[in-house]
Amino acid sequence: MTQFNLRQYLRDNATWLGAGILLTFLSSFGQTFFISIFAGNIRAEFGLGHGAWGGLYSLGTTVSAIVMIWAGGLTDVFRVRVLGPAVLTGLAVAAVAMAVNSWLVLLPLVIFLLRLFGQGMSVHLAQVAMARWFIVTRGKALSIASVGYAVGEALLPLAFVAAMAFLDWRWLWVLSAVFVLMGIPVLTRLLRQERTPQSLADAYSATGMQGRHWTRKDALFHPLFWFMAPTILAPSAFITAFFFHQVHLAQIKGWQHIELVALFPVFTGVSLIGMFAAGWALDKWGTARLMPFYQIPIAIGFVIAGMTNSIGGALIAMIFLGLTVGANNTLPSAFWAEFYGTRHIGAIKAMATAVMVLGSAIGPGLTGILIDAGIPLSTQFLWVGGVFILVCLSAKIGITRAVRTL
Secondary structure, three states, X not given: OOHHHHHHHHHHOHHHHHHHHHHHHHHHHHOHHHHHHHHHHHHHHHOOOHHXXXXXXXXXXXXXXXXXXXXXXXXXOOOHHHHHHHHHHXXXXXXXXXXXXOOHHHHHHHHHHHHHHHHHHXXXXXXXXXXXXXXXXXXXXXXXXXXXXXXXXXXXXXXXXXXXXXXXXXXHHHHHHHHHHHHHHHHHHHOOOOOOOHHHHHHHOOOOHHHOOOOHHHHHOOHHHHHHHHHHHHHHHHHHHHHHOHHHHHHHHOOOHHHHHOOHHHHHHHHHHHHHHHHHHXXXXXXXXXXXXXXXXXXXXXXXXXXXXXXXHHHHHHHHHXXXXXXXXXXXXXHHHHHHOOOOHHHHHHHHHHHHHHHHHXXXXXXXXXXXXXXXXXXXXXXXXXXXHHHHHXXXXXXXXXXXXX
């Protein structure tokens, strides 16, 4: 796409793309990269070890994954301008709950609310909207909408870690709630008129395999879904674990926490490059050619992260991690729409989102248990690199069998 056409595209679709960017940005307050910067404070407040904190986090996240199966399907029923404010209100309530909660027994509930409304519904709502509203330029729309997440990932951890020197960590959660609430009127104004009203969704829908619209039940009984499930679960599990244990990782590597956090903007910059490159590539070649290979960089990144003890090595590792994470913000959402159609994309992608959220529950809990069992995080990262190679093979087998029916 030429520069002139890109400008025209952004100008013509600014309100809808802006809504997607806003939703993914505000999802940051329920993402692991944000929650984990308070890990030391939370563990100290409640007297938790790495395994116990990881277990509680996994419990809350797992329940949110289960609820996502139902809640995600609401995007096939309600418009974004109705669901969006409700989701953001829930996220703000969750942030306030984290600020005021002093009972250990309620901590999993707070985590559940943050993960459901932040990581789960905010991102799901944005991605389903882009996949449904845009067909020919679906990849570009998904990439642009994901910029909000990237900006949050680059700026919020650094800003809030620095702010801890001046404000108590609980007040920072109150501030987070204020930011989320401020986004509600902005979202409402952006979506005064949605690009594709729900009543006209059929006219704008695109079919998938066998020229049909697949329901969620159909997708679950098709082998392709299960061959592709590891491609959703693995990045979520182990990138979540990477950020979740960032304080511990810095300690065992001999880095200052702020040194590691200072690399996040680089990680985000690379992920943006990967995201837009993937968006351009999938509009040109489709997801079938890209899905089996885009997780190779993350395999390399984890091996480097496991082997290096220098902050320079960490930088190289995060560059490789960022390439896959960026592509992961674009390719899977487009994949479900391309192979299963868009009429029931909300329900189908709700299952995929539930798998993703489940992965983010498994990662911190599993790695936390292994840390407490005496297996260093560095060693675990080497194993993770091998897992991603197996994930690529799974995707290759599934897509090779299914692509003939497109």
